[in-house]
Amino acid sequence: GENVxxxxxxxxxxxxxxxxxxxxxxDSASNYFPWYKQELGKRPQLIIDIRSNxxxxxxxxxxxxxxKTAKHFSLHITETQPEDSAVxxxxxxxxxxxxxxxxxxxRLFVKA
Amino acid sequence: DVKVTQxxxxxxxxxxxxxxxxxxxxxxxxxxxxYRQDPGLGLRLIYFSYDVKMKEKGDIPEGYSVSREKKxxxxxxxxxxxxxxxxxxxxxxxxxxxxxxxxxxGTRLLVL
Numbered sequence: 001g002e003n004v005x006x007x008x009x010x011x012x013x014x015x016x017x018x019x020x021x022x023x024x025x026x027d028s029a030s031n032y033f034p035w036y037k038q039e040l041g042k043r044p045q046l047i048i049d050i051r052s053n054x055x056x057x058x059x060x061x062x063x064x065x066x067x068k069t070a071k072h073f074s075l076h077i078t079e080t081q082p083e084d085s086a087v088x089x090x091x092x093x094x095x096x097x098x099x100x101x102x103x104x105x106x107r108l109f110v111k112a
Numbered sequence: 113d114v115k116v117t118q119x120x121x122x123x124x125x126x127x128x129x130x131x132x133x134x135x136x137x138x139x140x141x142x143x144x145x146x147y148r149q150d151p152g153l154g155l156r157l158i159y160f161s162y163d164v165k166m167k168e169k170g171d172i173p174e175g176y177s178v179s180r181e182k183k184x185x186x187x188x189x190x191x192x193x194x195x196x197x198x199x200x201x202x203x204x205x206x207x208x209x210x211x212x213x214x215x216x217x218g219t220r221l222l223v224l
Contacts, residue, residue, distance in 0.1 A: 032211045034211065034213075036215075042217070043217050044155070045215070046213075049211075049212070089154060089155065093211045099170070100211065102155040102156075103154055104152055105154050
């Protein structure tokens with residue numbers, strides 16, 4: 001069935017450094033790729049998304065890139081801050097309607 | 113602001129008990145979802161519903177059932193709780209035709 005693989009499972013960076021999280025998806029019909037951030041003890045919240053007709057999208061310190069041919073998409077966080085520490089989930093949407101397939105999550109630690 | 117609420121933040125039940133988890137959203141969303149979240153496995157879809165009285169199985173429906181009698185409310189039922197159903201349960205909702213999901217705060221269920 002459809003699958004989304006996410007790497008790494010844990011990422012530790014120094015404050016001010018960049019962080020990159022990578023995902024691959026299996027279903028070439030997927031057309032929407034959201035990223036959710038879940039802080040400790042809180043609910044997942046959408047932080048950025050990208051559609052299949054776009055290669056890159058930026059929102060302040062956060063950017064997503066999509067390579068449809070390779071079925072890869074990535075989250076880039078620049079100038080990391082301690083409040084970026086959280087679990088990040090990538091996801092792919094688009095087949096069978098309604099269903100979003102989530103990656104396993106990346107726990108990001110930003111050390112002050 | 114979308115509000116998705118879940119009836120309990122923490123729940124402790126005994127093996128064999130019938131368990132009800134309630135989710136309510138106040139934004140008139142057509143789609144509602146139940147996920148379970150386990151470390152290293154991300155968010156796995158149990159059931160979803162795209163209309164009142166409609167339900168569809170997700171990826172891991174075994175041992176669960178759902179009920180959607182009203183548009184704003186989606187209930188997850190564990191007919192006979194087992195220890196392997198100890199997990200964090202997240203409810204989410206979205207508008208018909210829109211991919212962004214809004215999550216509830218989660219219910220951490222412990223089955224003894």
